[in-house]
Amino acid sequence: MKILKEGLIYLIGELLAKILPFLMLPYLTRKLGPDGFGELSYFMTWLALFSIFIGFSQEGAITRYYYFYGKKALNTVVKAGYLFNFIVSAILLVICWLLKAEIMAYVVLAAMFQSLVNVQLALRQCQQQPLKYISIQFILSLFNVGATIAALEYFSQDLVVYRILAIVLANVLTFVIASVVLGDLFRPKRGLKTRQLKTSLLYIISFGLPLLLHQSSFFLKGQLDRLFIYEKYSKFDLGLYSAGVQIALVLPVIFMALNKAIIPHYYKGLKNNELSLKKIKTYTIYAIPLSILPAVISWIMPEKLYTWFLGQEYLGVKYYVVMYLVAYGLNFPYLILVNYFFYFAKNKIISIITFSTSLVYVILLIFTSEISIYYIPYALIFSNLLMVIILWITIRKIQIT
Numbered sequence: 425m426k427i428l429k430e431g432l433i434y435l436i437g438e439l440l441a442k443i444l445p446f447l448m449l450p451y452l453t454r455k456l457g458p459d460g461f462g463e464l465s466y467f468m469t470w471l472a473l474f475s476i477f478i479g480f481s482q483e484g485a486i487t488r489y490y491y492f493y494g495k496k497a498l499n500t501v502v503k504a505g506y507l508f509n510f511i512v513s514a515i516l517l518v519i520c521w522l523l524k525a526e527i528m529a530y531v532v533l534a535a536m537f538q539s540l541v542n543v544q545l546a547l548r549q550c551q552q553q554p555l556k557y558i559s560i561q562f563i564l565s566l567f568n569v570g571a572t573i574a575a576l577e578y579f580s581q582d583l584v585v586y587r588i589l590a591i592v593l594a595n596v597l598t599f600v601i602a603s604v605v606l607g608d609l610f611r612p613k614r615g616l617k618t619r620q621l622k623t624s625l626l627y628i629i630s631f632g633l634p635l636l637l638h639q640s641s642f643f644l645k646g647q648l649d650r651l652f653i654y655e656k657y658s659k660f661d662l663g664l665y666s667a668g669v670q671i672a673l674v675l676p677v678i679f680m681a682l683n684k685a686i687i688p689h690y691y692k693g694l695k696n697n698e699l700s701l702k703k704i705k706t707y708t709i710y711a712i713p714l715s716i717l718p719a720v721i722s723w724i725m726p727e728k729l730y731t732w733f734l735g736q737e738y739l740g741v742k743y744y745v746v747m748y749l750v751a752y753g754l755n756f757p758y759l760i761l762v763n764y765f766f767y768f769a770k771n772k773i774i775s776i777i778t779f780s781t782s783l784v785y786v787i788l789l790i791f792t793s794e795i796s797i798y799y800i801p802y803a804l805i806f807s808n809l810l811m812v813i814i815l816w817i818t819i820r821k822i823q824i825t
Contacts, residue, residue: 436558442677444565448572449670453734455576456583458663464584465666466654469647471531471538471591476639478512478532479539480505480632483546488631488769490550491691497620502543504624509539530588537595544602552688560602567594637775641782645807648786649800652793661797667734668744675718675752683759694767701819704764708757708816715753722746747801754808761815773818781811 453461482505489501513536520529541564548557571590579586653662693699723746730742765774788803 439678439681442561442565442674444569446674448569449667450733450735451573452587453663453667453738456587456663458667458737459659460584460663462654462659462662462664462666464587465650465662467527467531467584467588469650470528471535471588472643472647474516474532474535475538476636476643478509478516478535479542480508480512480628481635481639482508482539482628482632483542484635484766485628485631486543486546487550487687488766489627491688491695497624498547500620501624501627502547504621505543505628506540507621508625508628509536527585527588530585530592534588534591534595537592537599540599541595541602544599549684550688554685557684560598563601564594564598567597570594631769631771634771634775637779638771641775641778644782645785645804649789649793649804652789653797653800656793657797664738664741665744665797665800667738668741669748671730671733671741671745672722672748672752675749676755679752679755679759683763687763690763691767694764701764704760705816705819708760708812711757711760712812715756716750718753719746719749722749743798744801747805751801751804751808754805754812757812758808758815761812761819764819765815777811777814777818781807781814784810 452464456464486498486501486505490498513532516532517529520526520532541560545557545560548554548560568591571593572587575586575590576583650662650666653665690699722742725742727739727742730745731739734741762774765771785803785807788806789800792799792803
């Protein structure tokens, strides 16, 4: 009952936090048009790439540290993560300055403060404080929507740039409120020592480094298609494609909300030997047919409903919504399996599996993008299914102790 209660809180909170940006989708699609929306998707792809190296899986490192070592020195780990964030961000900003890539510099700043907000969210999650967690999420969404609408209504040119600047502003304000106004969860009783900071920094790097392949794999499978489409097709095609993907992304948001609520209990169950490998495999089997249900519902819905939501220019978006709901639906059984590996810090195994299936995806992406944009979703569906199958086989063969 506690899991269901917290899961419901996380789910409602995540949906409330995400519903504002989701409801802003038709505003953006109409305000920017398919061409502008396609260009925005292109820069958002770079934001996702920068986030991998700036964030460096700090949220996972903090969560695992708390459950393995407690909160005694967690504040030092958090501060070390901030330091790593600033160093990497500074390097990227210098590169942007040398290349005179002004918009990319804004994207780096957005990724930088987005990572800082994610750390604040991870702190609330590991403390099992869903109300504080969703409060930060809601504040972020509110600032994001408010700043975007204000910018796009005030300015008439370079709307994509001002949308990115609005994201930067929203992340900055949210981080300030989360860390200063709401207060740090773990205040150090004594000043930070260089030796402790160095040790914590090494922990962040040692945890995140093996996961670079893991994170890069998700970038390849979640964002690389936009770069291919941007080069091979028109901005209009990319805008239509991205709008469909954006609607389908509601499904993984729901999955991640439930996952955030379940992880603390999942980890406790493994620690107390209450959650067996047999149960995990059983839950995975049940999850597979359930994962296809959203795509079936979306397929039944009429095309007019999608054009009513996004605008008449987005005729044909239903196809991409249905296909990507199938692909994203496979995240459900994936999360059930992969959390087992994460708990036992089998990051190398995770990285090998995700990266190898991502290579399969890239090969399929190259092949399908040459034929038609309509075949591109099949690359993600096949690679996600392959990843679940390999995780299933690996978890059965490897006995983790």
